[in-house]
Amino acid sequence: MPETAAETPTPTTAEAVLTISNLCSGYGSVQVLHDLSFEVRNEIFTILGANGAGKTTLLRTLAHLLPVTSGSIGFRGTDVTHAAAHETARLGVGYVPQEAAVFPDLTILENLQVGAMIGDRAFDECLEEVFQTFPDLRSKTHLRAGNLSGGESRMVACGRALMQDPKVLLLDEPTAGLSPLYVEQFFETIESIHRTRNVAVLLTEQNATKALGIADRVMVLSLGEGSTPVDAAEMTKERLKEAYKL
Numbered sequence: 001m002p003e004t005a006a007e008t009p010t011p012t013t014a015e016a017v018l019t020i021s022n023l024c025s026g027y028g029s030v031q032v033l034h035d036l037s038f039e040v041r042n043e044i045f046t047i048l049g050a051n052g053a054g055k056t057t058l059l060r061t062l063a064h065l066l067p068v069t070s071g072s073i074g075f076r077g078t079d080v081t082h083a084a085a086h087e088t089a090r091l092g093v094g095y096v097p098q099e100a101a102v103f104p105d106l107t108i109l110e111n112l113q114v115g116a117m118i119g120d121r122a123f124d125e126c127l128e129e130v131f132q133t134f135p136d137l138r139s140k141t142h143l144r145a146g147n148l149s150g151g152e153s154r155m156v157a158c159g160r161a162l163m164q165d166p167k168v169l170l171l172d173e174p175t176a177g178l179s180p181l182y183v184e185q186f187f188e189t190i191e192s193i194h195r196t197r198n199v200a201v202l203l204t205e206q207n208a209t210k211a212l213g214i215a216d217r218v219m220v221l222s223l224g225e226g227s228t229p230v231d232a233a234e235m236t237k238e239r240l241k242e243a244y245k246l
């Protein structure tokens with residue numbers, strides 16, 4: 001992947017993977033995100049927010065599945081505000097949507113092959129890494145993805161994004177609807193993906209306690225407006241309440 005320098009200066013620090021500046025987005029005339037500015041470094045950055053806060057809208061915008069109304073998105077120093085989804089996927093933005101994240105009629109292996117169509121690395125090497133991350137998938141590759149449990153299906157979706165060899169992984173409420181056992185396991189897996197593969201993670205969650213446990217920094221989204229990001233350790237209950245506007 002070419003390491004292109006920014007053609008126009010962007011307000012970014014050297015270590016920023018994603019730089020979001022005055023971002024506005026929404027659906028047609030309905031504006032959902034209001035003037036968001038923050039950056040994601042090589043870290044686990046968690047966005048907390050109630051239902052309807054705009055978390056999915058934000059991740060869909062960052063994955064270029066929704067157009068930017070105004071503001072800009074920088075990726076590793078390059079302005080990608082108006083790039084197409086397949087271009088940013090190729091650059092290294094992996095997106096795991098909250099729902100309908102697998103091709104139900106394809107097998108697990110075929111779903112992973114779809115992800116590998118984007119990455120540049122050898123297929124077998126990526127596949128082995130996905131199996132190391134999600135050992136449960138190794139013996140089930142021939143199964144139809146549509147027949148999997150919620151937890152397994154989430155693993156396949158995440159595995160498919162990892163096959164693209166991403167530099168940043170956008171995870172939309174990855175543990176929503178999962179049984180408590182899977183929730184625990186999934187948070188551990190996310191942490192290990194970040195630490196062992198050097199992949200930045202931008203994660204949205206409603207489960208504040210668990211998400212704060214693995215996060216480096218956290219921002220609260222409330223009615224499309226973002227709080228100032230703080231270190232997860234500094235996110236006290238009082239600060240959370242204030243950010244949630246409770």
Ligand SMILES: Nc1ncnc2c1ncn2[C@@H]1O[C@H](COP(=O)(O)OP(=O)(O)O)[C@@H](O)[C@H]1O
Binds near residue numbers: 030
């Ligand atoms: N396809 C859509 N068309 C119009 N409004 C939408 C659409 N999807 C979501 N919204 C609205 O955008 C706001 C934020 O939704 P969403 O990003 O899904 O929030 P969250 O993921 O935090 O629950 C909500 O008010 C929701 O009703």
Ligand SMILES: [Mg+2]
Binds near residue numbers: 057
């Ligand atoms: Mg959502």
